[in-house]
Amino acid sequence: MKNTNEMEIIFDSRSSNEGFARVAVASFMTQLNPTVEEVSDVKTAVSEAVTNAIIHGYENEIHKISIFCQIEENQISVIVEDTGKGIENVEEAMQPMYTTKPELERSGMGFAFMEAFMDSVEVESEIGQGTKVKMKKTIGKGRESWTTQSL
Amino acid sequence: MEIRKNKKKDYEREGYVTDACPSFLNGTNRRSIIMKYQVQENCLTIYLPREVDHHNAEAMKREADKIIEKDHIKYIIFDFADTDFMDSSGIGVIMGRYKTICLIGGEIWAVHANKRIRKILTLSGMTKIMQIYEEEKV
Numbered sequence: 001m002k003n004t005n006e007m008e009i010i011f012d013s014r015s016s017n018e019g020f021a022r023v024a025v026a027s028f029m030t031q032l033n034p035t036v037e038e039v040s041d042v043k044t045a046v047s048e049a050v051t052n053a054i055i056h057g058y059e060n061e062i063h064k065i066s067i068f069c070q071i072e073e074n075q076i077s078v079i080v081e082d083t084g085k086g087i088e089n090v091e092e093a094m095q096p097m098y099t100t101k102p103e104l105e106r107s108g109m110g111f112a113f114m115e116a117f118m119d120s121v122e123v124e125s126e127i128g129q130g131t132k133v134k135m136k137k138t139i140g141k142g143r144e145s146w147t148t149q150s151l
Numbered sequence: 152m153e154i155r156k157n158k159k160k161d162y163e164r165e166g167y168v169t170d171a172c173p174s175f176l177n178g179t180n181r182r183s184i185i186m187k188y189q190v191q192e193n194c195l196t197i198y199l200p201r202e203v204d205h206h207n208a209e210a211m212k213r214e215a216d217k218i219i220e221k222d223h224i225k226y227i228i229f230d231f232a233d234t235d236f237m238d239s240s241g242i243g244v245i246m247g248r249y250k251t252i253c254l255i256g257g258e259i260w261a262v263h264a265n266k267r268i269r270k271i272l273t274l275s276g277m278t279k280i281m282q283i284y285e286e287e288k289v
Contacts, residue, residue, distance in 0.1 A: 015206035022236075040236070041269050047238040053185040105212065105247035109239035116274055132270050 005031065005071040013065050013082070014056045021067060022046040028069050029076050032139040042076065042137060049133045050112040051082035051114035055104065057084025057131055075138045083130035090123045186214045194226040195219065199234045203241035210245055219248070225257040229281075232263035242275045249280055260284055 007028050015088070018037045024045040029042060053065045068079040085094045093100075094115070099108035114121045118135040125131040182234050189200040195218055200207055222258060227248055231237075249259050259281045263273060 015209070018204050018206050019202060038269075043236060044238050044271070047204055047236075051238065051240060055205065085197075105243045107239045107242035107246055107275060109242055113239050113271075113274070 001016075003071065004075055006069065008068045010064050010067060012062050012068045013058045013060075015051075015054055015061060017065075018047055018054070021050045021065075025067060025069055025078055026058050029139065030073055032071060032076060034139045038137070038139055044076065045117045045121075045135055045137075046078060046080065047111050049135070052133070053082035053084065053108050053131065054097070055078060055106075056087075056100065057082035059085065074140050075136060077134065077136045080133045081130065084129040086129055087123070087125040087129060087131055090125055092101045094121075094123065121148075156249060157255065162280050186211050188214075188218065190222050190224070193222070193224055195222070195224045196228040196230055198230045198232065198242075199237075201235060203234060203237040203244070205238070205240040208240040208244050212247060212273065215244070216251070219251060222239055225252060225255060226260070227257070228260045228262055229251060231265065231268045234268060236266065237268055237271055239275065242271070244283065253280075258282065268278050269279055 002112065009021070009024055013023065025046045026039050026043050030047070034042075045056060050065060050067075054060065057065075063083065066081045070077045070079075078118075092098060094111040096106075096112040097108040099106045111121065111123075118137045119127070120134075120136045122134040123131065124134070160209060177192075187198075189196045189198075195217060196217070197211070198213075203211075215227075236264045245259065252259065260283075261268075261281055262279075264272065264283055269283065272281070272283065
C-alpha cells in the first residue's frame with residue numbers, strides 16, 4: 001500500500017504567520033524522517049512562497065493563504081495558494097534578482113531559493129485570480145535507510 | 152566624537168529595540184522583540200534573531216538605518232550566532248545596508264555563520280560583497 005498523507009492549512013496573510021506556516025509544514029514532513037538539512041530546505045522554500053503571497057499577491061492586505069501538503073511515498077508536495085493579484089509574467093518573475101518592488105529592498109531571490117532548495121517548482125498564475133506555487137521534494141534521496149540493511 | 156568620548160556609555164552601548172510599528176500598518180499588533188545591537192565607534196554589530204524572515208526583517212531595517220545615520224556607521228557586523236533560519240528577506244537586509252555604507256567606503260562582515268547560513272549567503276552571491284569571518288578552524 002502506498003504511503004500517503006495530506007494536510008491543509010488556511011491562515012491570514014499576516015507576516016506574523018510566516019513562522020507558523022513553515023513550522024507547520026516542517027512538522028508535517030517529519031514523518032518522512034528527513035535530515036535537518038532537508039527540513040531547512042523546505043522551510044526556506046515555504047517561507048519564500050508565503051512571503052511572496054503576502055507582499056506581492058495581496059500587497060499587504062489581509063486575506064487568506066492556503067497551504068496544501070501531500071506526502072506520497074518519500075516525496076512531499078507543497079502547494080501555496082493565494083487569491084491575490086496574480087503574476088503578469090511568471091517567467092520573468094522567476095529570474096534571480098528580478099523584483100517588482102525595488103523600493104522594499106527585496107533581494108529578488110525568492111523563486112531562486114525555492115528552485116535551489118526544492119526538486120521542482122511550478123507556478124500557475126492568472127491576473128486578478130491568484131497564484132499557485134507547487135513545489136516537490138523527494139526526501140532521503142541517495143540515502144539508504146540503514147535500518148533496512150542486513151547486519 | 153571628542154565630546155562624546157568622556158561618556159563611555161554613550162558611544163559604546165548595547166540596546167534592545169522594540170518594534171514600534173505604526174498602528175495603521177499593523178493593526179493592533181505590536182511586539183517587542185526585533186533587534187539586539189552594539190555600537191563601537193563607527194562599527195555596528197547586529198545580533199540577528201533566531202529566525203530572520205520578512206516579518207522581522209522590516210523592523211530590523213528601520214532600526215539599523217536609524218543607527219547608521221545617527222552614529223555615522225561605516226562597518227557593519229552581522230552576528231549569526233543565534234540564527235538558524237534565514238530566507239531571502241535576510242539577504243534584502245544585508246544588501247540594503249551594504250548599498251548605504253558602501254557609498255562611504257564601508258564594509259560588511261558576517262560572523263558565527265553556521266553551515267546553513269553560509270549556504271544561503273553563498274547561493275545569493277552575498278559572499279562577493281561581504282567578508283565571512285571564520286573562526287575555530289580545525
